[in-house]
Amino acid sequence: MSGDTTEGHSDAAISRKVRRLETLLEEKGVLTGTQLDEALDAFLAGASPASGARVTARAWVDADFKSRLLTDGTAAVRELGYMEGAEQRLRVVENTESTHNVIVCTLCSCYPLRLLGPSPSWYKSEAYRSRVVREPRAVLEEFGLRLPDTTDITVWDSSAETRYMVLPRRPEGTAGLTEEELAALVTRNALIGTAAL
Amino acid sequence: MTDPAAAPTTADRFAPGARVRTFRHDPPHHTRLPRYARGKRGTVVEPEGPAALADVNARGRGDAPVEQIYAVRFAARDLWGEGDHHVVLDLWESYLEEDKGDATDER
Numbered sequence: 001m002s003g004d005t006t007e008g009h010s011d012a013a014i015s016r017k018v019r020r021l022e023t024l025l026e027e028k029g030v031l032t033g034t035q036l037d038e039a040l041d042a043f044l045a046g047a048s049p050a051s052g053a054r055v056t057a058r059a060w061v062d063a064d065f066k067s068r069l070l071t072d073g074t075a076a077v078r079e080l081g082y083m084e085g086a087e088q089r090l091r092v093v094e095n096t097e098s099t100h101n102v103i104v105c106t107l108c109s110c111y112p113l114r115l116l117g118p119s120p121s122w123y124k125s126e127a128y129r130s131r132v133v134r135e136p137r138a139v140l141e142e143f144g145l146r147l148p149d150t151t152d153i154t155v156w157d158s159s160a161e162t163r164y165m166v167l168p169r170r171p172e173g174t175a176g177l178t179e180e181e182l183a184a185l186v187t188r189n190a191l192i193g194t195a196a197l
Numbered sequence: 198m199t200d201p202a203a204a205p206t207t208a209d210r211f212a213p214g215a216r217v218r219t220f221r222h223d224p225p226h227h228t229r230l231p232r233y234a235r236g237k238r239g240t241v242v243e244p245e246g247p248a249a250l251a252d253v254n255a256r257g258r259g260d261a262p263v264e265q266i267y268a269v270r271f272a273a274r275d276l277w278g279e280g281d282h283h284v285v286l287d288l289w290e291s292y293l294e295e296d297k298g299d300a301t302d303e304r
Contacts, residue, residue, distance in 0.1 A: 089245060089246055091245075091268075106231050106233070107229060107231055133233065133276075133284050134233075134273075134276075134277055134280065135280065136282050137282070152281075152282070152283070153281075153282035153283070154270075154282065154283045154284070154285060155282060155283070155284045155285070156284075156285050157231065157284060157285065157286045157287075158287070159229045159230075159231060159286045159287045159288065160229055160245065160248065160251070160266045160287035160288070160289065161245070161246070161248045161266065161287070162245050162246075162266075162268070162287050
Protein backbone atom coordinates (compact mmCIF):
# COMPACT_ATOMS: atom_id res chain seq x y z
CA MET A 1 0.00 0.00 0.00
CA SER A 2 1.14 3.48 -0.73
CA GLY A 3 0.85 6.15 1.93
CA ASP A 4 -2.02 8.04 0.35
CA THR A 5 -4.76 6.07 2.02
CA THR A 6 -7.07 9.06 2.23
CA GLU A 7 -7.42 8.73 -1.51
CA GLY A 8 -7.60 4.95 -1.48
CA HIS A 9 -10.26 4.77 -4.18
CA SER A 10 -9.49 7.81 -6.26
CA ASP A 11 -8.62 7.09 -9.86
CA ALA A 12 -5.14 8.58 -9.43
CA ALA A 13 -4.35 6.35 -6.47
CA ILE A 14 -5.69 3.26 -8.23
CA SER A 15 -3.69 4.10 -11.36
CA ARG A 16 -0.49 4.40 -9.32
CA LYS A 17 -1.09 1.04 -7.68
CA VAL A 18 -1.89 -0.62 -11.00
CA ARG A 19 1.27 0.80 -12.60
CA ARG A 20 3.36 -0.42 -9.67
CA LEU A 21 1.82 -3.88 -9.87
CA GLU A 22 2.42 -4.07 -13.62
CA THR A 23 6.05 -3.05 -13.11
CA LEU A 24 6.52 -5.71 -10.45
CA LEU A 25 4.99 -8.43 -12.65
CA GLU A 26 7.40 -7.52 -15.42
CA GLU A 27 10.45 -7.14 -13.13
CA LYS A 28 9.83 -10.54 -11.55
CA GLY A 29 9.46 -12.11 -14.98
CA VAL A 30 5.89 -13.24 -14.33
CA LEU A 31 4.52 -11.51 -17.41
CA THR A 32 5.81 -9.39 -20.24
CA GLY A 33 4.14 -6.10 -21.04
CA THR A 34 2.85 -7.58 -24.27
CA GLN A 35 1.26 -10.53 -22.48
CA LEU A 36 -0.34 -8.14 -20.05
CA ASP A 37 -1.80 -6.05 -22.86
CA GLU A 38 -3.11 -9.16 -24.62
CA ALA A 39 -4.76 -10.39 -21.42
CA LEU A 40 -6.40 -7.01 -20.83
CA ASP A 41 -7.57 -6.79 -24.44
CA ALA A 42 -9.10 -10.28 -24.20
CA PHE A 43 -10.78 -9.43 -20.92
CA LEU A 44 -12.32 -6.28 -22.33
CA ALA A 45 -13.20 -7.70 -25.76
CA GLY A 46 -16.82 -6.84 -26.41
CA ALA A 47 -17.18 -5.26 -22.97
CA SER A 48 -19.24 -2.22 -23.83
CA PRO A 49 -22.60 -0.72 -22.86
CA ALA A 50 -23.64 -1.65 -26.40
CA SER A 51 -23.83 -5.26 -25.17
CA GLY A 52 -26.25 -4.39 -22.36
CA ALA A 53 -28.20 -2.23 -24.80
CA ARG A 54 -28.61 -5.15 -27.22
CA VAL A 55 -29.79 -7.40 -24.38
CA THR A 56 -32.32 -4.74 -23.38
CA ALA A 57 -33.66 -4.24 -26.90
CA ARG A 58 -34.09 -7.99 -27.33
CA ALA A 59 -36.05 -8.14 -24.07
CA TRP A 60 -38.31 -5.31 -25.27
CA VAL A 61 -39.20 -7.05 -28.52
CA ASP A 62 -39.24 -10.68 -27.36
CA ALA A 63 -41.42 -11.45 -24.33
CA ASP A 64 -40.11 -15.01 -24.03
CA PHE A 65 -36.52 -13.79 -23.97
CA LYS A 66 -37.43 -11.17 -21.39
CA SER A 67 -38.99 -13.84 -19.21
CA ARG A 68 -35.84 -15.98 -19.44
CA LEU A 69 -33.67 -12.91 -18.82
CA LEU A 70 -35.45 -12.06 -15.59
CA THR A 71 -35.47 -15.70 -14.42
CA ASP A 72 -31.85 -16.60 -15.22
CA GLY A 73 -29.90 -13.62 -16.53
CA THR A 74 -26.66 -15.53 -17.01
CA ALA A 75 -28.21 -18.18 -19.27
CA ALA A 76 -30.27 -15.64 -21.21
CA VAL A 77 -27.37 -13.32 -22.10
CA ARG A 78 -25.30 -16.36 -23.12
CA GLU A 79 -27.96 -17.04 -25.76
CA LEU A 80 -26.77 -13.76 -27.30
CA GLY A 81 -23.10 -14.63 -26.83
CA TYR A 82 -22.41 -12.52 -23.75
CA MET A 83 -20.71 -13.52 -20.49
CA GLU A 84 -19.43 -16.82 -21.90
CA GLY A 85 -17.15 -18.37 -19.32
CA ALA A 86 -17.84 -15.66 -16.75
CA GLU A 87 -17.73 -16.88 -13.17
CA GLN A 88 -20.23 -14.36 -11.91
CA ARG A 89 -23.97 -14.83 -12.02
CA LEU A 90 -26.00 -12.10 -13.71
CA ARG A 91 -29.30 -10.96 -12.31
CA VAL A 92 -31.37 -8.54 -14.37
CA VAL A 93 -33.83 -6.40 -12.42
CA GLU A 94 -36.73 -4.81 -14.25
CA ASN A 95 -37.94 -1.26 -13.89
CA THR A 96 -41.71 -0.88 -14.05
CA GLU A 97 -44.21 1.93 -13.67
CA SER A 98 -44.13 1.44 -9.89
CA THR A 99 -40.58 0.23 -9.17
CA HIS A 100 -37.14 1.55 -9.96
CA ASN A 101 -33.86 -0.30 -9.47
CA VAL A 102 -30.34 1.02 -9.09
CA ILE A 103 -27.05 -0.86 -8.64
CA VAL A 104 -23.98 -0.19 -6.53
CA CYS A 105 -21.07 -2.00 -4.90
CA THR A 106 -20.61 -0.42 -1.49
CA LEU A 107 -17.59 -2.58 -0.61
CA CYS A 108 -15.49 -1.96 -3.71
CA SER A 109 -16.47 -1.54 -7.35
CA CYS A 110 -18.09 -4.80 -8.55
CA TYR A 111 -19.83 -4.13 -11.83
CA PRO A 112 -21.23 -6.10 -14.80
CA LEU A 113 -18.22 -5.11 -16.91
CA ARG A 114 -18.87 -7.64 -19.68
CA LEU A 115 -22.24 -6.06 -20.43
CA LEU A 116 -21.56 -2.42 -19.58
CA GLY A 117 -17.86 -1.95 -20.28
CA PRO A 118 -15.51 -0.39 -17.72
CA SER A 119 -17.42 1.40 -14.97
CA PRO A 120 -17.64 5.20 -14.80
CA SER A 121 -15.41 6.84 -12.19
CA TRP A 122 -18.37 8.06 -10.14
CA TYR A 123 -19.54 4.45 -9.73
CA LYS A 124 -16.31 3.77 -7.80
CA SER A 125 -16.44 7.01 -5.81
CA GLU A 126 -16.95 6.90 -2.07
CA ALA A 127 -19.74 9.45 -2.42
CA TYR A 128 -21.86 7.35 -4.77
CA ARG A 129 -21.19 4.10 -2.92
CA SER A 130 -22.01 5.45 0.51
CA ARG A 131 -24.92 7.68 -0.41
CA VAL A 132 -26.98 5.72 -2.91
CA VAL A 133 -27.86 3.01 -0.37
CA ARG A 134 -28.93 5.63 2.15
CA GLU A 135 -30.64 8.32 0.10
CA PRO A 136 -31.20 6.98 -3.43
CA ARG A 137 -33.93 9.48 -4.24
CA ALA A 138 -31.62 12.41 -3.57
CA VAL A 139 -28.71 10.82 -5.46
CA LEU A 140 -30.90 10.02 -8.47
CA GLU A 141 -32.15 13.61 -8.50
CA GLU A 142 -28.54 14.76 -8.73
CA PHE A 143 -28.29 12.58 -11.83
CA GLY A 144 -31.34 14.41 -13.17
CA LEU A 145 -33.75 11.57 -12.49
CA ARG A 146 -36.69 12.74 -10.42
CA LEU A 147 -38.97 9.84 -9.52
CA PRO A 148 -42.51 10.20 -8.17
CA ASP A 149 -42.78 9.64 -4.41
CA THR A 150 -45.02 6.69 -5.20
CA THR A 151 -42.21 4.86 -7.04
CA ASP A 152 -40.61 2.16 -4.93
CA ILE A 153 -36.83 2.22 -5.14
CA THR A 154 -34.68 -0.87 -4.62
CA VAL A 155 -30.90 -0.55 -4.41
CA TRP A 156 -28.95 -3.73 -5.28
CA ASP A 157 -25.60 -3.85 -3.49
CA SER A 158 -23.24 -6.29 -5.27
CA SER A 159 -21.74 -7.76 -2.11
CA ALA A 160 -20.98 -11.27 -3.39
CA GLU A 161 -20.68 -13.07 -6.74
CA THR A 162 -23.79 -11.80 -8.49
CA ARG A 163 -23.63 -8.86 -10.88
CA TYR A 164 -26.70 -6.79 -11.58
CA MET A 165 -28.04 -5.02 -14.62
CA VAL A 166 -31.16 -2.88 -14.71
CA LEU A 167 -33.68 -3.52 -17.48
CA PRO A 168 -34.94 -0.01 -18.21
CA ARG A 169 -38.53 0.75 -19.20
CA ARG A 170 -39.11 0.95 -22.93
CA PRO A 171 -39.68 4.60 -23.88
CA GLU A 172 -43.13 5.67 -25.06
CA GLY A 173 -43.66 6.06 -28.78
CA THR A 174 -41.12 3.45 -29.86
CA ALA A 175 -43.55 0.85 -31.22
CA GLY A 176 -42.35 1.26 -34.80
CA LEU A 177 -38.62 0.99 -34.10
CA THR A 178 -36.44 -1.96 -35.05
CA GLU A 179 -34.50 -3.88 -32.44
CA GLU A 180 -31.32 -2.13 -33.59
CA GLU A 181 -32.94 1.30 -33.34
CA LEU A 182 -34.21 0.45 -29.86
CA ALA A 183 -30.73 -0.62 -28.73
CA ALA A 184 -29.40 2.78 -29.82
CA LEU A 185 -31.73 4.45 -27.29
CA VAL A 186 -30.26 2.59 -24.30
CA THR A 187 -27.63 4.40 -22.22
CA ARG A 188 -25.11 3.01 -19.77
CA ASN A 189 -26.61 5.00 -16.91
CA ALA A 190 -30.05 3.54 -17.65
CA LEU A 191 -28.53 0.07 -17.27
CA ILE A 192 -27.08 1.11 -13.89
CA GLY A 193 -30.34 2.75 -12.88
CA THR A 194 -29.16 6.34 -12.56
CA ALA A 195 -31.14 7.42 -15.63
CA ALA A 196 -34.43 6.65 -17.31
CA LEU A 197 -34.99 6.54 -21.06
CA MET B 198 -25.97 -24.26 -9.70
CA THR B 199 -24.81 -27.05 -11.92
CA ASP B 200 -21.17 -27.50 -10.92
CA PRO B 201 -21.21 -30.48 -8.52
CA ALA B 202 -17.87 -29.41 -7.04
CA ALA B 203 -19.48 -26.18 -5.93
CA ALA B 204 -22.68 -27.75 -4.67
CA PRO B 205 -23.35 -27.31 -0.97
CA THR B 206 -23.40 -30.49 1.06
CA THR B 207 -26.49 -29.46 2.98
CA ALA B 208 -29.88 -28.12 2.00
CA ASP B 209 -30.49 -24.38 2.06
CA ARG B 210 -30.91 -23.15 5.59
CA PHE B 211 -33.24 -20.31 4.60
CA ALA B 212 -36.19 -20.38 2.22
CA PRO B 213 -37.47 -17.40 0.25
CA GLY B 214 -39.53 -15.24 2.58
CA ALA B 215 -37.62 -16.30 5.70
CA ARG B 216 -37.00 -13.53 8.20
CA VAL B 217 -33.31 -13.33 8.99
CA ARG B 218 -30.98 -11.22 11.02
CA THR B 219 -27.37 -10.47 10.15
CA PHE B 220 -24.60 -11.01 12.64
CA ARG B 221 -23.07 -8.01 14.33
CA HIS B 222 -19.63 -9.53 14.14
CA ASP B 223 -16.97 -6.99 13.16
CA PRO B 224 -14.12 -9.24 12.03
CA PRO B 225 -10.52 -8.01 11.83
CA HIS B 226 -10.25 -9.44 8.31
CA HIS B 227 -11.97 -9.20 4.94
CA THR B 228 -15.72 -9.71 4.97
CA ARG B 229 -18.56 -9.14 2.53
CA LEU B 230 -21.06 -8.23 5.19
CA PRO B 231 -21.02 -4.43 4.91
CA ARG B 232 -20.89 -2.53 8.16
CA TYR B 233 -24.18 -0.78 7.45
CA ALA B 234 -25.96 -4.12 7.31
CA ARG B 235 -24.63 -5.67 10.52
CA GLY B 236 -27.14 -6.68 13.17
CA LYS B 237 -30.06 -5.85 10.85
CA ARG B 238 -33.30 -7.63 10.05
CA GLY B 239 -34.25 -8.56 6.51
CA THR B 240 -36.17 -11.01 4.36
CA VAL B 241 -34.65 -13.66 2.10
CA VAL B 242 -35.54 -13.05 -1.55
CA GLU B 243 -33.94 -16.17 -3.01
CA PRO B 244 -30.80 -18.30 -2.94
CA GLU B 245 -28.18 -16.96 -5.35
CA GLY B 246 -26.05 -20.08 -5.65
CA PRO B 247 -23.17 -21.41 -3.56
CA ALA B 248 -19.68 -19.93 -3.42
CA ALA B 249 -16.57 -20.18 -1.28
CA LEU B 250 -16.79 -17.95 1.78
CA ALA B 251 -14.95 -14.75 0.83
CA ASP B 252 -13.82 -14.07 4.40
CA VAL B 253 -11.62 -17.19 4.30
CA ASN B 254 -10.71 -17.06 0.61
CA ALA B 255 -9.43 -13.49 0.86
CA ARG B 256 -6.90 -14.56 3.48
CA GLY B 257 -5.25 -16.93 1.02
CA ARG B 258 -6.41 -20.06 2.79
CA GLY B 259 -7.42 -23.05 0.72
CA ASP B 260 -10.09 -24.30 3.09
CA ALA B 261 -12.91 -21.84 2.49
CA PRO B 262 -16.27 -23.50 3.10
CA VAL B 263 -18.71 -23.40 0.21
CA GLU B 264 -21.95 -21.84 1.39
CA GLN B 265 -25.22 -20.78 -0.10
CA ILE B 266 -25.49 -17.05 -0.79
CA TYR B 267 -28.86 -15.41 -0.30
CA ALA B 268 -30.27 -12.21 -1.72
CA VAL B 269 -31.68 -10.51 1.38
CA ARG B 270 -33.99 -7.51 1.21
CA PHE B 271 -33.82 -4.83 3.89
CA ALA B 272 -36.17 -1.91 4.49
CA ALA B 273 -34.23 1.35 4.53
CA ARG B 274 -35.89 2.23 7.81
CA ASP B 275 -34.38 -0.89 9.41
CA LEU B 276 -30.93 0.02 8.10
CA TRP B 277 -30.87 3.76 8.59
CA GLY B 278 -33.87 4.63 10.77
CA GLU B 279 -35.38 6.50 7.84
CA GLY B 280 -36.12 6.24 4.16
CA ASP B 281 -38.82 4.49 2.14
CA HIS B 282 -36.65 2.42 -0.22
CA HIS B 283 -35.22 -1.09 0.02
CA VAL B 284 -31.68 -2.41 -0.24
CA VAL B 285 -30.88 -5.94 -1.40
CA LEU B 286 -27.57 -7.53 -0.40
CA ASP B 287 -26.05 -10.89 -1.32
CA LEU B 288 -25.00 -12.56 1.92
CA TRP B 289 -23.24 -15.83 2.69
CA GLU B 290 -25.20 -18.22 4.89
CA SER B 291 -22.89 -17.86 7.88
CA TYR B 292 -23.64 -14.12 8.02
CA LEU B 293 -27.28 -14.90 8.81
CA GLU B 294 -29.33 -16.27 11.63
CA GLU B 295 -33.02 -16.87 11.92
CA ASP B 296 -34.87 -13.78 13.12
CA LYS B 297 -37.07 -14.97 15.92
CA GLY B 298 -38.35 -11.44 16.43
CA ASP B 299 -37.86 -11.63 20.19
CA ALA B 300 -34.91 -9.26 20.57
CA THR B 301 -34.68 -5.52 20.32
CA ASP B 302 -31.94 -3.72 18.47
CA GLU B 303 -29.86 -3.01 21.53
CA ARG B 304 -26.19 -2.43 20.91
